Amino acid sequence: MENYKITTLNDFIILKQKDFTYAKGELSSLLHHIGTAAKMVNKKINKAGLVDIIGSAGEVNVHGENQQKLDVYADEVFIGSLLASGECCGVATEENENEISFSDTFASKGKYIVCIDPLDGSSNIDFNVSVGTIFSIYRRITQRGEKVRNEDFLQNGSKQVAAGYIIYGSSTMLVYSTGNGVNGFTLDPSIGEFCLSHPDIRTPENGSIYSVNEGNYVHFPEGIKKYIKYCQEIDKDSGRPYTSRYIGSLVSDFHRNLLKGGIFLYPENKTAPQGKLRLVYECNPIAFIASQAGGMASDGKRSLLEITPSSLHQRSPFYVGSKGMVKKVEEFLDFYNR
Numbered sequence: 001m002e003n004y005k006i007t008t009l010n011d012f013i014i015l016k017q018k019d020f021t022y023a024k025g026e027l028s029s030l031l032h033h034i035g036t037a038a039k040m041v042n043k044k045i046n047k048a049g050l051v052d053i054i055g056s057a058g059e060v061n062v063h064g065e066n067q068q069k070l071d072v073y074a075d076e077v078f079i080g081s082l083l084a085s086g087e088c089c090g091v092a093t094e095e096n097e098n099e100i101s102f103s104d105t106f107a108s109k110g111k112y113i114v115c116i117d118p119l120d121g122s123s124n125i126d127f128n129v130s131v132g133t134i135f136s137i138y139r140r141i142t143q144r145g146e147k148v149r150n151e152d153f154l155q156n157g158s159k160q161v162a163a164g165y166i167i168y169g170s171s172t173m174l175v176y177s178t179g180n181g182v183n184g185f186t187l188d189p190s191i192g193e194f195c196l197s198h199p200d201i202r203t204p205e206n207g208s209i210y211s212v213n214e215g216n217y218v219h220f221p222e223g224i225k226k227y228i229k230y231c232q233e234i235d236k237d238s239g240r241p242y243t244s245r246y247i248g249s250l251v252s253d254f255h256r257n258l259l260k261g262g263i264f265l266y267p268e269n270k271t272a273p274q275g276k277l278r279l280v281y282e283c284n285p286i287a288f289i290a291s292q293a294g295g296m297a298s299d300g301k302r303s304l305l306e307i308t309p310s311s312l313h314q315r316s317p318f319y320v321g322s323k324g325m326v327k328k329v330e331e332f333l334d335f336y337n338r
């Protein structure tokens, strides 16, 4: 008898809700709505090559970056689904300059705010490279029923109630944590459900993969240049030389390293003095997942989760993955940038 014991995302959310004595189902409902939005975006991405939805929307986003049509679609779908949940009172997304306050009577009383990059890596879509959604959930600071304010979205990463990502790749996966470990769910299109496929993900203390855009090498800090050469040296005891793997899509590069062990680096460089990746809705949620799986994330000097953001779209140097490897990068930066 084939094993039909399937645990869907919704089964799991309800099951795990029992871990939180004070839980009244609000977070569960919010996570369920994120799963629904992910299925809708997945459907469009799968057909992107066939219908007129790839390519530029002809607009640029708040950062002056060319907005892909699927960016716009994903942004609208996730915002709509978060509003519909009734548990989220406002969102900050990569595609909108300012936070969005939900004025709907029901939603304005929501307990949570969400920071989200609706479609990270979207410039890769036209070339059939995996892309992702990255999300972060906090309790609001403002009073329920009030309009949200900037301060609701500028909490440090250690205050995250939950975080996760969806990777639209060879299969579509949702990986999330509510602070009790990390679990991965793979979408079974035949039943339209995310099914538990990677329970209790733990990332190895050390790995043999390093992921960085070496095209920026000349612009890197001295400590990063030396670390990259360290990865390329022969040292059988530590398994070097490491393997270089870089897709150019954060969720894909991080997800591979999370499962196999490895480090992802996006350093500050002369052309991007604060790095490229956004602290609030890219680095922090990924850092939360990494730390929950036994890894760590740093800006090169300190734990990324301890940084209090000063603006919604601020960038940060980003080093994330296996704890031993991130600590080694911090050592190199400290020694060579002394």
Ligand code: P6P
Residues within 6 Å of the ligand: 120, 121, 122, 123, 213, 248, 249, 250, 251, 253, 276
């Ligand atoms: P670069 C995609 O545009 C993205 O925001 C991340 O997904 C990815 O890790 C990074 O930028 C790639 O940047 O400069 O190496 O092309």
